[in-house]
Amino acid sequence: MREMLEAVAAQPLVERVFFNDPDLVDAGLCTDLSGHDDHVHVEIEPPAISEAGRVGGADAAGEKAATAARDEARAASEPTEAAQPPSDALEASR
Numbered sequence: 001m002r003e004m005l006e007a008v009a010a011q012p013l014v015e016r017v018f019f020n021d022p023d024l025v026d027a028g029l030c031t032d033l034s035g036h037d038d039h040v041h042v043e044i045e046p047p048a049i050s051e052a053g054r055v056g057g058a059d060a061a062g063e064k065a066a067t068a069a070r071d072e073a074r075a076a077s078e079p080t081e082a083a084q085p086p087s088d089a090l091e092a093s094r
Contacts (some may be wrong), residue, residue, distance in 0.1 A: 005029040008042055016043040
């Protein structure tokens with residue numbers, strides 16, 4: 001349990017951890033809270049939300065680059081007109 005609480009406490013958004021182990025409480029890894037003898041609660045700081053509604057506050061340049069990359073990938077996966085059979089070939093096959 002000590003290793004798990006150390007890993008949890010190392011996360012930047014973690015504010016408090018509740019668990020009733022006197023040794024771990026004394027070590028500063030958790031806070032004693034009645035009824036928490038067999039499970040852990042983690043209190044986190046809410047993550048920042050960017051204007052675009054994304055967690056982590058992505059900047060405008062990063063957002064534009066990500067959008068451009070998505071658009072490029074989407075365009076590359078769409079068939080071109082040359083790759084599609086002519087409409088009269090489709091009608092003849094029906």
